[in-house]
Amino acid sequence: MRLIDVDQTGRLRGASALILLAALMTAGALAAGFWADRQRLHELKSNLRGATEVAAERLSRALGEFRSLAARVPTAGAPDCSAEALERLRRELFGLDYLRDIGIVRDRTLHCSTTLGEIADPVRSSLPDLIIDHGRIELYAYRSVRLSLSRPTTVLQVRHMNALVDPVVVEGLSASPWLDGLQVSDRARADWYALYGQPGTEPVGPVSPGTLVAEVCSEQDGFCLRGVLGSSGASPSASGTWLGFAVLGAVAGLAAYLLIQLICLKYCTPAMRIRRALASGAIKARYQPVFDARSGRMIGVEALARWPSAPSGLRAPDHFVAAAEAGGESSGLTRAMIENVAADLGSWLAVRSHLSVAINVAAQDLEGGALESALEDCLLAIGIEPGQIVLEITERSLLGVHRPIQRLAERGYLVHVDDFGEGYSSLAYLHELTLHGVKISRTFVSSLGTDSPKATLVASMVQMANQLGLDIVLEGIETERQREAARALGTVRWQGFLFARPMAGDALQAFEAALEGEADGEQGTNGAGGGT
Structure with missing residues (x-):
């Protein structure tokens, strides 16, 4: 039994020819659609990694500002919450790009800040989410603070001071259309904490299947960022693109059928x-x-x-x-x-x-x-x-x-x-x-x-x-x-x-x-x- 019927003139004929045509066009459409999916997946991964790298760079700059500022704030003695000291810190803050408020801390207790002034009843902070920068900086990933209860932000803290990262900066880290979420961890990457979404002190759960992930680490600052992109991050034109490639694949399958026909006309x-x-x-x-x-x-x-x-x-x-x-x-x-x-x-x-x-x-x-x-x-x-x-x-x-x-x-x-x-x-x-x-x-x-x-x-x-x-x-x-x-x-x-x-x-x-x-x-x- 022959798989393909060829008449006396070399032309494909019968049900087998129709099946071959349908099979080639279907295979072409599926192959082109698969290729389109692969290309789109490659593009999504590339864009996700690029967006994560940009966010990691901005977070590194914020940490750099914080380290530089911490070096200029006195570390010894009792907390200096005088008007002159706070005014000096406000002037320091005025020249910064990523920090919003500076606080004076002793033993994880906030005594005063450039925004709140001297605090009558000092506030003791909880344990940090992560310790980064080779053990020097404590990081509270995404917390509600007195200064901005409606706009959670990231808090950076050392032994004698802390600073709030500007909420606009934190929100901007995840503002890319190629990011559904952004998470931070130390170099061990055992626990990840969200930098966007609902504020909290608990690490996020495992990434759900089918979610794209890109991890970027900074050896200098001792942290890792993980960008997350789920199905909601897909381009609105993705289905149209897939359909377009599928149509092109079907046309390629038709062309293959015609090529087979030409070969049969010549050789069969x-x-x-x-x-x-x-x-x-x-x-x-x-x-x-x-x-x-x-x-x-x-x-x-x-x-x-x-x-x-x-x-x-x-x-x-x-x-x-x-x-x-x-x-x-x-x-x-x-x-x-x-x-x-x-x-x-x-x-x-x-x-x-x-x-x-x-x-x-x-x-x-x-x-x-x-x-x-x-x-x-x-x-x-x-x-x-x-x-x-x-x-x-x-x-x-x-x-x-x-x-x-x-x-x-x-x-x-x-x-x-x-x-x-x-x-x-x-x-x-x-x-x-x-x-x-x-x-x-x-x-x-x-x-x-x-x-x-x-x-x-x-x-x-x-x-x-x-x-x-x-x-x-x-x-x-x-x-x-x-x-x-x-x-x-x-x-x-x-x-x-x-x-x-x-x-x-x-x-x-x-x-x-x-x-x-x-x-x-x-x-x-x-x-x-x-x-x-």
Whole structure:
């Protein structure tokens, strides 16, 4: 069973062609869509990492400001919450980009700040979420503070002071469209704390499946940022992009189908298949014996083309021979049969001048000198006589070939009309040609021994052919009834399954040897005429 049906012109056809088209277009659409998804995923990952790197850079700058400020604030002694000290800190704050408020701390207790002033009841802070900057800075990731209860922010703290990161800065860290969330951790990355969303003191849970993550660490500042992008971070045009690529993929699948069609038109036509079969030697000659009806002796063979490995539509000899003629490969097929005869039977025929070999030729083979060259190079060159070579031409091919037939006859070849009775020629017309015999079609021979009008026509054709001095071959004798009726017709030759099926060259030689042995050992029998 073939996966794809190809008609005689090489065109894809049938349900298999539609399935192939649908499969190619579907595969193209899916492949293009998959590629689009991969590209989009790569783009999302790249943009997510870029946004995370920008946020990490801004957080590093805030830490740098805090470290620089902390170095300028006194670390020893009691907390200095005087008006002069706070005013000095406010002036320091005025020149900063990332910090909003500065507080004076001792033992994690806030005594005063640039915004709140001196605090009557100092506030003790909880344990920090993370300790970064190689153990020097405590970080409270995202907390609500007195200064801005409605806008949580990040708090940085050392032993003697702390500072609030400007809430605008903190919100800006996650403002990228490629970030659904931003989380911070120390270099161990055991616990992650959100820098956006709901304020709290608990680390965030594990990232849900399907969420994209990009982690960027700062060795200098001792922290890591993790950018998070879920399905909500997808571009609104993603589905449209996927559909567009899927359509392009389907068009590519259609183009692939058309390419396959073009290849089939070039390489899958019957003529191309026959050409490849001839080149590979897949088409072989098989030989069917021809017998004299009166003596029963084998007087020749017919070389028949057989293609055992042919596609189902070309397996029958009539089909692939007709296809070869229609596709201009007839000369190649004829040459192959002549070469097969030379290889299989050449030396055997050369020493059996009483045996002939019939080779089918088409009208195309008679044009030019290719046929004569092949006969001379392959058969005459090894000792086979021209008179042993019978060239069978179908009755339908006789028009316009008077001169080529005459030329072949002058060179000593025997020319027979094959499948006589199926065309429109009369025996009188045949007499105008230089012919040596006719082979009556099996369509008529099958009627022998019956009351069919065709049986009467066979008798008339045999009688007229005898009057014109033409040899007569009856092909397709398959039953005893047909043989008995044919014997009554007079001097004829016959071939058919009743006597022998087509066989390989070595089998034919063994068959002929067996017949000769029987003939020599049993004088008086009728050989094939008596029931071979």
